Amino acid sequence: MTNYFRSNIDAMASYVPGEQPQRGTKIIKLNSNENPYPPSPDALAVLRNIDGEWLRRYPEPLGGEFRQAVSKVLGVPSDWIIVGNGSDELLSVVIRACAEPGRKVVYPMPTYVLYRTLAEMQAAEIIEIPYSNDYSLPLEELIVTDGSVTFIASPNSPSGHVVPIDDLRKLASQLSGVLVIDEAYVDFAEENALALVEEYENVIIIRTLSKGYSLAGLRLGFGVANPKLLHGLFKVKDSYNIDAIACAVGTAAITDQTYKNACVAKIKASRIKLAKDLKQLGFHLWDSQTNFLLAQPPQGNAEYLYQKLKEQGILIRYFKQPGLEDKLRITVGTDEQNQTLVKTLSYLLRTGE
Ligand SMILES: *Cc1c(COP(=O)(O)O)cnc(C)c1O
Numbered sequence: 512m513t514n515y516f517r518s519n520i521d522a523m524a525s526y527v528p529g530e531q532p533q534r535g536t537k538i539i540k541l542n543s544n545e546n547p548y549p550p551s552p553d554a555l556a557v558l559r560n561i562d563g564e565w566l567r568r569y570p571e572p573l574g575g576e577f578r579q580a581v582s583k584v585l586g587v588p589s590d591w592i593i594v595g596n597g598s599d600e601l602l603s604v605v606i607r608a609c610a611e612p613g614r615k616v617v618y619p620m621p622t623y624v625l626y627r628t629l630a631e632m633q634a635a636e637i638i639e640i641p642y643s644n645d646y647s648l649p650l651e652e653l654i655v656t657d658g659s660v661t662f663i664a665s666p667n668s669p670s671g672h673v674v675p676i677d678d679l680r681k682l683a684s685q686l687s688g689v690l691v692i693d694e695a696y697v698d699f700a701e702e703n704a705l706a707l708v709e710e711y712e713n714v715i716i717i718r719t720l721s722k723g724y725s726l727a728g729l730r731l732g733f734g735v736a737n738p739k740l741l742h743g744l745f746k747v748k749d750s751y752n753i754d755a756i757a758c759a760v761g762t763a764a765i766t767d768q769t770y771k772n773a774c775v776a777k778i779k780a781s782r783i784k785l786a787k788d789l790k791q792l793g794f795h796l797w798d799s800q801t802n803f804l805l806a807q808p809p810q811g812n813a814e815y816l817y818q819k820l821k822e823q824g825i826l827i828r829y830f831k832q833p834g835l836e837d838k839l840r841i842t843v844g845t846d847e848q849n850q851t852l853v854k855t856l857s858y859l860l861r862t863g864e
């Protein structure tokens with residue numbers, strides 16, 4: 512076996528995504544930050560009316576129709592937009608275009624675990640810089656390290672905090688490499704960094720339809736950057752990375768802002784309620800501008816609670832990682848799901864060790 516793979520592939524660990532139970536399994540699934548509400552009815556109507564002819568032909572290489580729709584919604588010219596098969600693909604495209612052995616990939620920790628996996632595939636030099644306890648950005652260290660690629664998730668997972676735009680601006684202006692701002696959770700946040708792509712040609716903002724638009728199964732994301740930066744990224748992506756169905760359904764979904772905003776409003780209200788209930792149980796919480804909460808249980812038994820909840824049919828996320836061993840990441844579900852979670856936690860805290 513040893514000779515099949517490049518040595519860095521042999522050496523690296525596989526990315527472990529959140530558990531995805533089989534469809535039909537009776538479970539309350541609060542482990543992957545999916546939206547608890549269905550996709551826009553407009554998007555589902557388009558899906559029902561997919562024309563076989565669209566599937567016979569190859570799709571538009573740049574996701575033309577969806578790109579136009581994003582352009583309209585964001586007020587950004589369409590040639591500033593790159594479309595991806597999920598935002599994960601775009602993260603991978605940036606890494607493949609910009610990282611190699613001897614080039615640095617840099618990000619603050621803890622954050623989205625996939626950044627490390629992608630950098631390992633390229634055998635790039637990985638520099639992880641810890642966040643302080645209050646999750647303020649280690650700005651000076653990030654600037655001094657000056658990666659070929661620097662990843663900042665904002666809002667960040669699993670902490671849920673937004674990185675202030677002034678910090679991102681300083682970073683963009685000082686870095687000689689590419690600054691990727693991963694805004695997967697932007698739909699739940701009070702601010703965003705889109706303005707920076709106009710100011711700095713080394714900045715790419717990456718967004719997804721998986722969270723705010725309830726379309727994780729569709730696989731559709733997009734990036735916004737100066738066409739100079741996109742030029743290099745287009746060389747790297749697969750020719751037909753956006754399938755015709757995703758393009759059509761995604762177009763309807765992103766055009767229906769009213770529906771998305773209504774779902775987001777419900778989730779934010781539920782987040783506030785859930786946070787209050789968890790605090791009442793003694794959990795320590797961090798302010799979240801996302802559809803999840805990072806929660807530290809009162810008795811420091813995070814892994815125990817994760818396991819026990821799983822036995823009760825409730826999936827949340829536990830990361831066995833420095834700084835996170837004593838915490839749980841909980842996706843905000845419907846009020847009913849959240850209530851079941853709170854009741855079960857309350858029971859476990861009373862009876863557990
Ligand atoms: C969910 C998530 C993504 C992945 O989004 P997809 O578009 O589904 O690939 C990217 N970054 C972060 C931080 C996420 O939490």
